[in-house]
Amino acid sequence: MxxxxxxxxxxxxxxxxxxxxxxxxxxxxxxxxxxxxxxxxxxxxxxxxxxxxxxxxxxxxxxxxxxxxxxxxxxxxxxxxxxxxxxxxxxxxxxxxxxxxxxxxxxxxxxxxxxxxxxxxxxxxxxxxxYSTINESIFGGYRIKVDALLADGVPGLLQQFSAVYRRLQEAADSAPERDVTEELSQAITTCRRILKAVVDHVFPARDEPSGDGLVLDDSKHRNRLSVFIKETVSSDSNRALISAIVAGLYERFTAIDKMTNKAVHAEVAIEIANLCALNTYIVCGEIISLHALASEQESEPTPTLETAAT
Incomplete structure (x- = not known):
């Protein structure tokens, strides 16, 4: 019972x-x-x-x-x-x-x-x-990676993230029909900033463009993320899969931007914000994992003729 x-x-x-x-x-x-x-x-x-x-x-x-x-x-x-x-x-x-x-x-x-x-x-x-424990463990792993990076590099983002979502949750609990368009817009903006902070970490801005001519300055974090995936993931199928997941997140951002031009009720907004945050953490966690794997491979000593013979 x-x-x-x-x-x-x-x-x-x-x-x-x-x-x-x-x-x-x-x-x-x-x-x-x-x-x-x-x-x-x-x-x-x-x-x-x-x-x-x-x-x-x-x-x-x-x-x-x-x-x-x-x-x-x-x-x-x-x-x-x-x-x-x-x-x-x-x-x-x-x-x-x-x-x-x-x-x-x-x-x-x-x-x-x-x-x-x-x-x-x-x-x-x-x-x-x-089943719930397995899911929480999977997402929890991503969340820990992302939060650790943000806490070290941009701690203000975590505080902003928590504050916005508290306001959305309080509105959904107390006045589900209240218009919270501004709060939803702030939540999605924070998700964007979290993604950019992670991209800044794995692929800092550059003055020179990529080999394909993509601009890689501070404002073009999507271009930088695209180049990072291309340089880090060797398998064509894996690269296509990760690129599709990333593209889906950016499409979600765009769709929510259009939605915030109209009134959005609190009970709807909290669901939208939760799903957006969930997708943001998953994508950011995967990016950090790729970066960590690439760093490990780079740090491995290159075999010499002597060590190969041994």
Whole structure:
């Protein structure tokens, strides 16, 4: 139930809580407890919300055969009554196991269903969390590389990046319909500056043009990045792949620029900014990785005739 609550699975958090809750109690308090387990408490009381779906599933599982009754005992109560005949027998009293057989069978079925549901849910969440961990590890690796470079070279960018995104997130949380065109524009500008800072690191500006005639001064960081990829990546297929990823990021920048000519709501803007930041970090992380690999290869000693013979 705790894991269901942590991963936002309201239906199963409430469903499992019904197995733990004993019969009775204050109705208002019971409702408050259920709301505590809900990702969106505002859906409490709706006929089709996750809490109502959980209650319906629980009642279907607890139906007593050949009747309209429901076995509403908690798991603790069911286990208590399941063990009670043995305690009565130990005291010397006679126990009519045959008369009690139907209840014991029903109890075993309820406990087995609950164990099976719990096991299936845990397996599902384990797969989900494992997948999430892998994704976080992959992106986290890129983020660490980029943040380390920026913190060392342009620490102000990181502060600006955080400030802009805080404002966007606060607007999305408090006033999702508010126009945040200016904040979105600032966020995308910051992403551009992050990319430029990384390009400045791996391929500083030059006065002379490239062999293809491309201008490589400070303002032409896209040209510099193109030449860097061409000089660093020897495989034509890998070079084409990386160039396509980079081009996609620049196209995203351009598309968002056009969007900021109109009003953009906060809830939409935060999604756009998040995706843009994610793509920026991935591209920058790959650029830094390519630069590090090229630096390692350059630092390796060139074999001489003597070392080759050895």
């Amino acid at each position: 705790r894991i269901a609550n942590l991963v936002g699975e309201t239906k199963y958090a409430v469903r499992l809580s019904l197995d733990l809750k004993t019969i009775g109690g204050d109705r208002e308090t019971n409702g408050e407890i259920s709301c505590m387990l809900m990702e969106d408490p505002s859906t409490w009381g709706s006929m089709t919300g996750p809490a109502e779906q959980a209650l319906k599933a629980w009642m279907n599982d607890r139906k007593v055969e050949d009747s309209d009754n429901i076995d509403g005992h908690s798991l603790a109560q069911l286990e208590f009554w399941d063990h009670e005949p043995e305690k009565i027998k130990e005291s010397g009293e006679r126990v009519d196991y045959e008369a009690d057989l139907g209840r014991r069978v029903r109890t075993a079925q309820i406990l087995a269903r609950t164990r099976h549901l719990t096991f299936a849910l845990l397996c599902s969440w384990e797969c989900r969390l494992d």
